[in-house]
Amino acid sequence: MKNKTSSPPREGEARPSRCPDNSAFKQQKLPAWKPQLTIATVLSSFFLTGAFCLSVGVCLILSTNSVREIQIDYSDKCSDCSKLRENSSNWNKECHCSVNFMLKEDILGDVFMYYGLQNFYQNHRRYVISRSDAQLLGRNVNIQKSYCAPFTTYRNGTPMAPCGAIANSMFNDTIDLFYNLKSSVIQVPLLKTGNSWWTDKNVKFRNPKSYNLSSAFAGTARPPYWQKPVYLLDEEDERNNGYINDDFIIWMRVSAFATFRNLYRRVSRIRQFADGLPAGNYTFRISYNFPVTKFKGRKYVILSTVVWSGGSNPFLGIAYVVSGTAATLTGFVITAIHLKLRKKKAYFQK
C-alpha cells in the first residue's frame, strides 16, 4: 500500500478519463495532526487545569473578601408606608420614612448604592415585551403597533410616553443617605448620572427632537402609575431628563430573575467622603412610593464596593476552588489507575 501511495502516477501515460486525481484531499490523506489521549497529556492537562482553577479561585476569594456590603430590607421598616401603598387610591399621598444603620468600619473606595427588589417578575414575557424601543429612540412612531398593551394609550387616545408595562412600573422611591456626625446631619453627596451604559444613554435612548423637552412630549401623557410626566424626571439636569434619565434607563434594562438589584446612586467622593464612607451612624431617608406588598415582594437598599472581580458574590471563587480541587483529585485517581494497570501488564508479560 505504501508503495502505491509513494509512487507518483507515471507521466506520459494517458490515464482514463474517469480516473480520479489523487489529490490528498480526495484520497482522504491530508496531512493531519492526530492528537491522542496519552497518559502524559491527560495527566498534565488535569493537573494544569487543577492548578489554574485553584489559583484563580484563591485570588477571587481573597479579592471578594475585601468587598464591603450592607443590605437593608426596608419593606417592613416602613410598615405604615407599605400599608398606605396597598391601596392604590392613595397614590398621590406622600409617605416618608427613615432607616438608621451603623457602619462599624470605614467603607473605602467607590461606594455604590443599589435598590433591590424581590419577587418582582421583570422577566415575565408579557412584561419583557411591553415596551417600544422605537419610541425610546425618540422616533415619532405609532405605538399602537408595539407590544405596549395594555399601557399604550388612554381611553381618549392620548399615547403614553413612555409606553408599556416596564416604563409604567418604574421604581419611584427616592432614597437619600445622611451621615450622622455627632449631632449634625450631613447629606452624603450622591451622583445620579453616569450609572447607565454609555451606549444606552447616548444611542439607544433619545429624546424626541424639539426646541425644549416639554414641547417634545406634547401630545403625550405620562404612564398611569407615574406621578409626573417623563420630561420632569430630573428638572435640574437637562441631560438627565426625559428618556435619557439614568434611573429610567436602568429600570428599562429588564432583569434576568425575579430577585434583582439595580444601581441607584454612587457616592460622590468629595469632602469627608473622599475615601469612601467613614464609620458611623447613617440614615436612609426614603420617600416610599413603590408598592411591593401587593405581590408579596420586598425592597432593599444596598451599599457596596466593587473590586476587579465584581461585587460581593463569592460564587465564582468557590466554584473555581471546587473545580480545581476536583480536577487535581481526578488527576491523582487516573495516575493510580494507570500505575495499577501497568503493574498488571508487567505481571502478565512475565
Place this chain on the structure above:
Amino acid sequence: MDCSLLRTLVSRYCAGEENWVDSRTIYVGHREPPPGTEAYIPQRFPDNRIVSSKYTFWNFVPKNLFEQFRRIANFYFLIIFLVQLIIDTPTSPVTSGLPLLFVITVTAIKQGYEDWLRHKADNAMNQCPVHFIQHGKLVRKQSRKLRVGDIVMVKEDETFPCDLIFLSSSRGDGTCFVTTASLDGESSHKTYYAVQDTKAFHNEQEIDALHATIECEQPQPDLYKFVGRINVYHDRNEPTARPLGSENLLLRGATLKNTEKIFGVAIYTGMETKMALNYQAKSQKRSAVEKSMNVFLIVYLCILISKALINTVLKYVWQSEPFRDEPWYNQKTEPERKRNLFLRAFTDFLAFMVLFNYIIPVSMYVTVEMQKFLGSYFLTWDEEMFDEDTGEGPLVNTSDLNEELGQIEYVFTDKTGTLTENNMEFVECCIEGHVYVPHVICNGQILHDCTGIDMIDSSPGGSGKVKDDDSVDGLKKNQLSRRSCIYISSSPDEVALVEGIQRLGYTYLRLKDNFMEILNRENNIEKFELLEVLSFDSVRRRMSVIVKSSTGDIFLFCKGADSSIFPRVKEGKIDQIRSRVERNAVEGLRTLCVAYKKLTAEEYSNAQKLLQNAKLALQDREKKLAEVYEKIERDFILLGATAVEDRLQEKAADTIEALQKAGIKVWVLTGDKMETAAATCYACKLFRRNTQILELTTKKIEEQSLHDVLFDLSKTVLRHNGSLTRDTFSGLSTDMQDYGLIIDGAALSLIMKPRQDGSSGNYRELFLEICRNCSAVLCCRMAPLQKAQIVKLIKLSKEHPITLAIGDGANDVSMILEAHVGIGIIGKEGRQAARNSDYAIPKFKHLKKMLLVHGHFYYVRISELVQYFFYKNVCFIFPQFLYQFFCGFSQQTLYDTAYLTLYNISFTSLPILLYGLMEQHVSADTLKREPSLYRDVAKNALLRWRAFIYWTFLGVFDAVVFFFGAYFLFDNTIVTSNGQLMTTSTHMMFGNWTFGTLVFTVLVFTVTLKLALDTHYWTWINHFMIWGSLVFYVIFSLLWGGIIWPFLNYQRMYYVFMQMLSSGPAWLGIILLITVSLLPDVLKKVLCRQLWPTATERIQKASRHCREHISEFTPLACLKSPRYRSSDCSNSPARRSNSHSKKMMFTHWRGVDYSVLPSVFGYSNKHCRSSAGYRYSGSGLETSV
C-alpha cells in the same frame, strides 16, 4: 405530455381485463390491409415523446412542495411554523420559518435542477431528427412526431428512435449488428435478423410498397421477450404469416453498428418502448442509522411534549395565586382576560412546544443529507478502488446507505464474475475418453498430470470428433468482426472454447449464408450447413444445433451442463467422461458436456415442423418451444466434455479472509454446480483446510428425509459449538467455527416450501440455526429468485442482520435489490447489476476497502453526527426549559431571536458537517490491515441506547452547568462589569439578555470544543472550521449588538455582548463553565480507555507505540494485552492449535456415530493438485472418482 402518460397507464390497466388490448395490430406504413381480410380499426397509440421529468413549469411549485412536505420531519416543522404564525408565541416565526425555508428552497432548487436536466435530455431526445419513409421518399422529422406504423430508416451509429421491427438492412443477409450498451450495458455486438419476406427491400420505394400488418403483444418491460406475427400481403394472395421474436425487434436506446442502414417499422413508441417501461423507481432502502435516528426522534418528541406539558401544568399551578397571575405592574389586556381558560391552556401548551421545538433541529436533516451526499464522493474519488484495466471507478447510485457499509453482517456473493474473473480459458477437452490439452501442443511442456491423456496425433478417430465438437461451439457465435478476425461473443465461455479449439488446430472461420466454415489442421475448409438453432436458456441449461455436413448427414449437437446432458445420453463412454467432468469440476473448472445424435431426413423434417409451429405461436411461445426442445433433445450419444477455467479475481481470497476476520459471514450463491463452486470456495479461502463441510443437497435428501438431515446437521453444529463456548472465555466465537455448509437450490426450495400441516416455519428456523453457526455457506444451483429468497430469509431472521449482496450479472439483480445494500460489479456480463445496485465497484477486491475502511468511517462519522446533533440541541434547549421556572412559566426566551435562529444554521453546523466528512479515528491503512476493528462498530454499536442516553445526559449536565453557573453568577450580587476598566468608572447592571448571551456564549464554546475533543484527525480544514465558527460567533455577536438595526422593532441586544465582554467576572465565569462542562466527558473517555479499551483504542495506542519504536510488526504484535490475543485467533499460534484439537475431538465423535454424516468426511488428498495454485488437504468434497 401528461395525457399520453395517462393513456399508457389506462391502457396498461385495461390490458388485464379486456382481451383485445392484449395484442395490437400495426399497419405498416399506415396502409390499410386489402379489403375483406380484417376490419380496419385504427388504434390510438401514444406519440414518440419520452417524458422522464417529474414536473412541468407550472406545476413545479405545488407538486414539489407537496412532495417535500410528505416527509414527516418537514411536515412537523411546517406545523411548528404555522403554530407560530397563528398564536402568540415567544419566538418569532422567523426562527423556525427561516431554516425551514432554507431547507425547502435548497431541496427544491436541487430537484428543480435535476428535473431541468431531465427536461433538457427529453427535449434533445424528442427533437433529434429521424428519417421517415413517406410516399416512397425520405423525410426528416423530429423524433417526437414518430407514430406507430411509420417506416423508419436508421443509419450506422445512430440510435433507434423507438422499438422497431427490423424489415431489411443494407447487408445482404438481412442481419444487422447492434449494441445495447445503454440499455443493459452489454457492449458486445448482437445480431438481429430482418423479417424473411422483407429483407430483400433495399430502397425507399421498395419498402414503401410493402403491404403488411403486424400483430404483436402490448408493450412489456422485459427487454428480451417479444412475440408477434407479421402478415405480408402479396397482391391478392393469401397473406404469408411470419413469426416475430426478440431477434427481430430493435429496441429504442440501442445503437446500430457495422451496418450501413436498416429499415424498420415502429411498433412501440414514446413511453411504451421497452426502454421507457424499464425506468422504474427502485424501492427506497433505509439504513439502520436512519432507523435509530427516527427512534431517537420519537424519544425527543416525547421529551418535548412532556416538557411542554409539565410547564403548562406548572404554569397554571403557579398562576393560581392572583398576585402572580396578574400583579399590578404587569397587567393583561382585555382580550387576554376574557379568553377561555381551556383555550388559553392549549395555546400555552403550543407556545411551550414552539419554545422547545429546537430540540428536534431542522438542520440535522440537512446536515445528514449533505454529509451523505458529499461523503459519497470520497468513495468515487478513491484511487485504490479505481481499476486501471477497465478504466472504471466505484459508482454511488444512492448515498443514503453509506453508513450501512459499516454495519454489514452477511455478505452474499455471486461466484462467476464476482469471485472469479469471468475470463475463460480453455483448459482441455475430453472426447470419447481421450483428453486433449492445447498447452501440450502449444509449448511442448510436459504436463504434471499426464495419466489418461493421449496425444492428439495418436487418436485419429478422435480428431474427427474434435472437429464436430468445434462446429458445435462455432454455432454459438454472435459476431465475427471482419477486420481483426477476433471472435466476439456475449458469452465468455464460447470465446474460450473457440480460441481453445483453434489452438488444437481447428480454426473457425465464419458463418456465411448459414454455412459454417472451419479450417481444419490440413488447411482444408470444411463446410457445415446450419439448419436450426435450439437456443440456450437457463432452465434447460443446454443448447443444440442441427447441422448438415458436406456429406449430407444431418447431425444434432447439444452442449450443456453435465446434469442436463447425462440423463439424455444413451450411449458413449459415459463413465470415463463423467469421471473426467467431475474431476475437472472439483478443480474449479467450468465443464460442458457435448453430445450428438444423427438425424435421418425424416426425423429432421418432423423436428423442423414442430419447431416452426412452436415458433409461430403467439401465445405461450416459450412454453411450446420448451416442449418441442424436450422432444427433440433426447437419445444422445455422448461425445465428450470440455473444461474451461475461470480464474479467481485477484485478491479474492484475501478479501474474503479479511471479511471473515471482520466478523462478516460470507455466503456464496451461485448457479454453478456444487463441485465447481466448492472448489472456488476453497480457492478463495471461504472454506479452509480445517473447515468441516456439511452438505444439504438433493442427493442427501434422497437418502434420508429432509427432517432427519436437518436435525442431524443442527445436532452436529450445536454440539460442536457448545464445546467451543465452554473452552474459550471470549465471546467472539465466530472465528472458531469451522463449519461450512453446502446447500443446493432443490434442497433450499424444499426447506422454503411451506409444509402441508402448516408448520412451515419449523424447517426454516432449523435451517437458519444451522446457517448461523456456520462460518461459510455455499449455495449452489440457485435460480436468481432463490438468491433473493435466501437474502430475504436471512434479512428477516430474528436478529435482523444487515445484509449485503454483491454480483455482476442480471441473475444477481433480484438479490441486489433485496439485500440491505446491493453492490454491483461493473463486469463483463453487462451493467444490469451495476445499474440496479446501490453501489458499483469494478472488482470484488474493492469490497474490502469499501466495507472495512469507507463503511467504517461513514458509520463512525454519521453516528457521531447524529448523537452530537441531539446533544448540542439538548444543551441548547434545556437551559431554556430551566429558565421557565424562574420567569413564572411565561415562555420568556432565554436567547435572542437571532441566536435561536442561527445556532443550528451557522454557529455550530459547519464543524460537525466537516467532522462528518473528514474524521478518521484511526488511519485508513490500519483499518484495512486490522479487519477485526470492524467488529467494534458492528450491530450499530455507536447508536445503542447506552450511548444515546450517555449523550443525552451529558447534554443535560452541560445545560445545567451553563444555566445554574450563570444563575449563581447573577444571583445575589450581580455580575458587574468592572468599573475601573470603563472610562465612565461605573458599575453597571446586566439584564436578562445579558444572562442569555452569557449562557449562549458558554454553550457555543462548549459544544464546539466538545467536538474538537472528539476529533482525531485535524487537518487545516478542521482547524479553520472549528476556530472559524467560534470567531464567526464572536464577530456576529459584536455586529448584531453593535448597530441599532432599523428594521427591528426591538433593540434588546444593543451592546449587550460588548458590555458582557468588558466585564472581568463574565470572562472568568465563561472559562470556568466551559471547563466544568467539558471535564466529565474527558474524564469518562480517559477512564474508559484505561479500564475497558475497545480494539480500536488499543490500535490507536499501539500504532503510536509502534511508531515510536520503529517496529516491523503489525500493531497487533505490539499489543501486550492478553485479552486481545484471545480475540484474534488467526494471528496467534495458540489459537490455531486449539482449533486443531477441536477438530480432533470432532473426528472422534464422528467415529462413534458415523452414519449421521456419511458424506461429510469424504475428503481425499488425491484431488490435491499442486499446480492448480490452491489446494486443500484436510477436507474436500466427496466425488466419485
